[in-house]
Amino acid sequence: MKSKGNLKKTSLAEPVNQKGYVAKCIKRDILLYVFLLPAVIYLIIFKYAPMVGMVIGFKDYSIGKGIWGSEWVGFDNFIRLFKTPNFFTILRNTIGLNILNLAFGFPAPIILSILINEINNKFYKRTVQTVLYIPHFVSWVILGGIIIQLTSLNGPISMGLSKLFGIEPISFITNQTSWVVIYILSGIWQSAGWGTIIYLAAITNVDSQLYEAAKIDGANKFQQIMNVTLPCIMGTIVTMLILRMGSMLSVGFEQIYMLQNSAVFDVSDVISTYEYRVGLEQRQYSLTTALGFFKGVVGLILVFGTNAIAKKLGEGGLW
Incomplete structure (x- = not known):
């Protein structure tokens, strides 16, 4: 009987202790929360x-009338969007460039992280990291100008190839294939x-004893990477892939806008440039809001779908 009484008291005290524990944790880490x-x-x-503004996609929006005063038109903006003559060309370009980015751009930081991790000299390692980080902080206005100068008809790449192989100078920036x-x-x-x-942080957390065990088994560097490093950071890779899938209909506007020209418009006109052209230049706010809503829904479906596939394959997921 005594033990039952103790059990009852303990179970009743649990919620109080739980609340007290949460409050204690918040108080302890108050600076982190700040x-x-x-x-x-x-x-x-x-x-x-800004999600409140998504309702504009379902209205014939007028700046004078405001969001709530504008006429409700339902899905008319979506129908008009899908009936736009070049909409599916724009959608094709966006998806195509994103697939190529996913195929070549997504593995790039993973490979670089593994290579950097293999550098033993700390000074050289930090120097390499600094050099690799610098382009991220440079504006696409500057980067775009440099790239255009390098790849234009009279640029050093074209002129160098012309002198080396005796061919006619080529304007790579105005050729559709080379532009991609x-x-x-x-x-x-x-x-x-x-x-x-992110990947270097994940690799740093890999237990060094796993590498020692692999060495004892006679594994070379490549085998250690394939059988130790990659499996240990697979959770991070899958998480980043799931997050990346959410932006499959988004292409960086700055990069496209700075590199775009009339000769490559058929392959470089994407959703972000269309939104800029129609939304800001033509002021069709309802149409571009409908497009933004469409992008969000597709991105959400892709994230949920990729997460479900990852969980079925046993690689975990975001939730």
Whole structure:
């Protein structure tokens, strides 16, 4: 009987202790929560609050009437969007460039992280990391100008190949096929170094005893990478892939806009440039809001789908 009474008292006390424990944790880490506060405020103001404006996609929006005073038109903007003559060309370009980015750009920081991790000299390692990080902080206005100068008809690449092989100078930036290659490579150059931060952190957490055991078994460096490093950071890779899938209909506007020209418009006109042209230049706010809503829904479906596939394959997921 005494033990039953103790059990009852313990079970009744649990919720109180739980609340007290949470309050104690918050009090203990109050400075961390203060540091977190600006990020939370940023998300609320610039990410969640603007979602109210998504209703514009279902209205014939007029600046004079405002959001709530504008006429409700239902799905008319979506129908008009899908009936736009070049919409599916724009969608094809966006998906095509994103698939190429996923195929070549996504593995780049993973490979770089593994290579950097193998550098034993600390000074050389930090120097390499710094050099790789620098392009991330340079504006696409500057990077775009450099790339255009390098790949133009009279640029050093074209003139160098002309002198070396005796061929006619080529304007790579105005050729549709080479423009796509330039777009992918310049994107990797600009972002791959910065992307190594997460993967290097994951590799650092790999137990060194696993490498020692692999060495004892006679594994060389490549085998250690394939059988120890990659399996240990697979959770991080899958997480980053799931997050990346959410932006499959988003292509960086700055990069496209700076490298775009009339000769390659058929392959470089994507959703982001269409939104700029129609939304800001033509002021069709309802149409571009409908397009943004469409992008969000597709991105959400891709994230949920990729997460479900990852869990079925036993690689975990975001939730």
